[in-house]
Amino acid sequence: MKMPDLITKLSGEIKSVKPLGKPIKLIIYLLSALSVYGIIVQIIFGLRLDLAAQFLRPLFVTEIILILLLLITSAVAAVLAMYPDSYQKSQLLKLPYIFFFLLLLVFAAQFFTSQDELMIIPKITSHAIECTICIFVLSLIPAVLMFSMLQKGATTIPLQAGLFTTLAASSLGYLILRFNEMNDSITHLVTWHYLPILFFAFIGSLLGKWLLKW
Amino acid sequence: MVTIEDKNKILGDLLRCGIGGNQTAYAEFLKKISSLLRPFVAKKITSADVEDVLQEILISIHKARHTYDGERPLLPWIISIARFRMADYLRKYYAQMRHKAVDKEEMENIFADVIDNVFDKKLIDELIEEVNLQNKQILTLMHVEGYTAKEVGAKIGMNESAVKVAAHRAIKKIRSKFKI
Numbered sequence: 001m002k003m004p005d006l007i008t009k010l011s012g013e014i015k016s017v018k019p020l021g022k023p024i025k026l027i028i029y030l031l032s033a034l035s036v037y038g039i040i041v042q043i044i045f046g047l048r049l050d051l052a053a054q055f056l057r058p059l060f061v062t063e064i065i066l067i068l069l070l071l072i073t074s075a076v077a078a079v080l081a082m083y084p085d086s087y088q089k090s091q092l093l094k095l096p097y098i099f100f101f102l103l104l105l106v107f108a109a110q111f112f113t114s115q116d117e118l119m120i121i122p123k124i125t126s127h128a129i130e131c132t133i134c135i136f137v138l139s140l141i142p143a144v145l146m147f148s149m150l151q152k153g154a155t156t157i158p159l160q161a162g163l164f165t166t167l168a169a170s171s172l173g174y175l176i177l178r179f180n181e182m183n184d185s186i187t188h189l190v191t192w193h194y195l196p197i198l199f200f201a202f203i204g205s206l207l208g209k210w211l212l213k214w
Numbered sequence: 215m216v217t218i219e220d221k222n223k224i225l226g227d228l229l230r231c232g233i234g235g236n237q238t239a240y241a242e243f244l245k246k247i248s249s250l251l252r253p254f255v256a257k258k259i260t261s262a263d264v265e266d267v268l269q270e271i272l273i274s275i276h277k278a279r280h281t282y283d284g285e286r287p288l289l290p291w292i293i294s295i296a297r298f299r300m301a302d303y304l305r306k307y308y309a310q311m312r313h314k315a316v317d318k319e320e321m322e323n324i325f326a327d328v329i330d331n332v333f334d335k336k337l338i339d340e341l342i343e344e345v346n347l348q349n350k351q352i353l354t355l356m357h358v359e360g361y362t363a364k365e366v367g368a369k370i371g372m373n374e375s376a377v378k379v380a381a382h383r384a385i386k387k388i389r390s391k392f393k394i
Contacts, residue, residue, distance in 0.1 A: 003248055006269050010276045011241035014232055017280045083281045085294040154278035156298035214277060 020153060023087050026079045030149065034075065034142055038172055041138060045180045050120065057118050059110050060184070066106060067175050070099040074168035078146055081161035082153025093160065096167055100198075107194065111186045119184040131177060131192040138173035139166070139200065147211050155212050162208015163201045170200040218289065221250075226288040233279055244272055251296055258300055263307075271299045314360045320385075321357045341388050349384035356381055 001009075020026075054060045073095035080086045086093060115121070146165040155161045174193055183189075225246060232240025248268055255271070256264050274295050282291055342350050348370070355366045356377075363377040372380070 001269065003265065003269065006272060007241055007244045007248070010244060010272065011232070011237045013276075014235060014237055014240045016235040017233055019233070019283050020281045022283065022285070083291075084278050084298065085286075085291040088286050088290055154274075154281050154295075156294050214274075 023079050027076055030075050041176050047179055048182045053118055057116055063106050066099055066103045067171050071168055071171040074164045078164035081155045081157055082150055084154050084156045107186055107190050120182045121185045122183055128192050132196040135173035138176055139169035142172055143169035154214050158208045158212040159205040161212055163205040166200045166204025170197045222287045222289055230284050267303050271296045274299050317357050344391050345384040349380050352380050353384055
């Protein structure tokens, strides 16, 4: 087809379209949906009995704040990735990586500092891979919701968009499980909670490439 | 002199009118965009494919028009889409080049072995004669004319995987016949 013909064809097809809207509106909608989901699932799962005491541990509080920040920044980055130019705020897309790395530093700090008496380290680990499966299952609905939302956009960074989506969804799963499971063993947390998030993010990037084509 | 801000404003106004349903403004917007992007595309893409890539970019801009709200400069939005489509094109282009190079090497290996074994170049034609008409057509299209399995499939009305299987079986037949 020649260029003038294409222009005539495209302008002939033009009709009033509903704009995607500002990212802030989508971010508020997404975070509200994730919060509602998180609260409902947490009510069903229940809270660990020593949760109030755990909040006296600075490293636990830091870990929770970082995972919350990881969740929020990943959701924000995923929404921005819906726009071809990332709404010209591409510097915000670096934040999830920073918080993910800081979370690793918090684990390292907990590993190398003397064990806090408030930390619950089970002598016999009752579950391991079950935690990863649980995070995966808890992340499914948020991930489906986010991918279907992102498909309405026109991303030019599908790999990253998919990665942010699964990062946000699995950090929500991580948070729910952390408030439920009475196990503060760093080895357990890194192996069965933290590293699986990295793995899910990798899978998410592949899914992004496949699901976010346009 | 027209500054970047002026260009952003003019194009932004045209696109906003277009999104609102004004066909003339939208056609004008697309015309301006195509002349603006042509030199940008021509810098990275071989001249024979510039028009195709430019058309891909215009179609993508058309599809993504709902993501522009007029609140931010338009040119970075357009350039992001253009870069994305050019990267897509280059990825496919290099993949095709690699595919062709591998196929050529594979066929050269088969033919070189035969020629070494029987000292008769006429056998090359006989090699392909060994397989049925459809497979002969598939081998010719893929390994002589350089089409991909997907393109061959579209030409002869088969799906991509069926073409790959047919080509693989045909080569296997040739190999077993001539004990290559």
